[in-house]
Amino acid sequence: MGVLQGATELFPVSSLGHAVLIPSLLHWSFKQSDPSFLPFLVLLHLGTATALLILYRHEWLAIIRGFFVAAVRGQIQNDTERLAMLLLVGTIPAAVLGVFLETRIRTLFASPYEAAGLLVMNGVLMLGFEVLRRRAERRGAADGSSHAEQEERFAQAERISFRAAALVGACQALAFLPGISRSGVTIGGGLLAGLRHQEAARFSFLLATPVILGAGVVEVPQLFSSGVPVGEYAAGAVLSGIAAYASARFLLRYFRSGRLDPYGIYCIAAGLISLALLHFSL
Amino acid sequence: MKSTTTSIGLGVLGIVFLIVAVLYALGLLQFLASTSGPHYKHAILFTVLAVASFVAANFARPKGTIYVTDRPGR
Numbered sequence: 001m002g003v004l005q006g007a008t009e010l011f012p013v014s015s016l017g018h019a020v021l022i023p024s025l026l027h028w029s030f031k032q033s034d035p036s037f038l039p040f041l042v043l044l045h046l047g048t049a050t051a052l053l054i055l056y057r058h059e060w061l062a063i064i065r066g067f068f069v070a071a072v073r074g075q076i077q078n079d080t081e082r083l084a085m086l087l088l089v090g091t092i093p094a095a096v097l098g099v100f101l102e103t104r105i106r107t108l109f110a111s112p113y114e115a116a117g118l119l120v121m122n123g124v125l126m127l128g129f130e131v132l133r134r135r136a137e138r139r140g141a142a143d144g145s146s147h148a149e150q151e152e153r154f155a156q157a158e159r160i161s162f163r164a165a166a167l168v169g170a171c172q173a174l175a176f177l178p179g180i181s182r183s184g185v186t187i188g189g190g191l192l193a194g195l196r197h198q199e200a201a202r203f204s205f206l207l208a209t210p211v212i213l214g215a216g217v218v219e220v221p222q223l224f225s226s227g228v229p230v231g232e233y234a235a236g237a238v239l240s241g242i243a244a245y246a247s248a249r250f251l252l253r254y255f256r257s258g259r260l261d262p263y264g265i266y267c268i269a270a271g272l273i274s275l276a277l278l279h280f281s282l
Numbered sequence: 283m284k285s286t287t288t289s290i291g292l293g294v295l296g297i298v299f300l301i302v303a304v305l306y307a308l309g310l311l312q313f314l315a316s317t318s319g320p321h322y323k324h325a326i327l328f329t330v331l332a333v334a335s336f337v338a339a340n341f342a343r344p345k346g347t348i349y350v351t352d353r354p355g356r
Binding site: 071072074075085088091092095096099100214218 | 314322323324326327330331334336337340341343345
C-alpha cells in the first residue's frame, strides 16, 4: 500500500482511486472502515510530503524566505517572492474546500464502482487537457517546429497569473473524488494557464506539498490512539516516500517532452477493466 | 488596487478570521463541522486565512511614490 500510494499520489492517475480499487480487486484483507486505516493513510501522506520537501528543499527554503520578505515589504520584487504568493493563493481554495467538504464528498463516492467510473472520467479529462493544449500550440506555432521548441513558447510557473493559480488550486478539490487525480487536474490546469508541461508538473508538486503535509499533520494525534502498529505503518510511510521521490524525479524528466496522453489512456483502460472485473465479481 | 480603505478592510477581515480560528479551536463554534468539540483543522484553516488577509492588507496599503525600476536589485 505504501509503494502504491507513494507512486500514484504524484502520477496523474489518482492515488485515492487506486487505494479504493486495488484492495477491492485483489481481495486484500484490511477494511478501509477500520479505525486504524486513517492513521495509516496519514503516515503514507506524510511520507509523500516529506519526499516532496526533500526534492524541493532548496526551493522551499527560498520560497519561505521570499514569502516573509514580500509579506513584510508588501511588494513582490522577484520570481521567488511571486511564486511564494502564487502558492499561498493556490493553496487557500483547496484548503477551504478540503476542510469543509472532503469528508462529505469521500463518503458519497467511496465505492469501488464509483472510483472506477471516476477513473475513466479522469482519463477523459487528461486527454481533454492535451486536446486544448495542442490547439493552443497550433495557434502560435511556426510550421515544422518540434514539441520541445513549442514548449519554449510557454511560461514558467512563476509567470502564471494569480487568478489562474487560484483556479488551479481550487481544481485540487476535485481530487477528493476517488478516481480524479490531484496532480492530473493541477498539471492540466497549469497547461491551460499557459505553462510548459514540466513547469505545470513542478507547480503541481509545489502546490501539493502544503496541502498533503497539512492534511497529514493535523491528523497526527490519530496515530497515538491504541492499537495502531506505528512501526509497521512507519515502514509503509518510508516506502511511500521513496516511491513518491522516484515518481516525482521521473515525472519531471518525462514532462520535458512528454504529455498527459499516456496517463489518460491508462486511466480510461484501468477504469473500464476495473468496472468489468467488479461487475463480473472476478 | 492600492487604497487605504481596501487595506483596512482586509486587516479587519484578518482579525475576524483570527477570532473564528480561536472559536473553532476552543470548540465554541460548530458551524459546518461534522462532530462536536474543538476543531483544530478548521482553526488552522482560519489562521491561514487570517495570515493571507494581513499579507493582502499590507500589499493593498499605499506606499507613497516609489519607482520600482529605480530600486536596487531590479
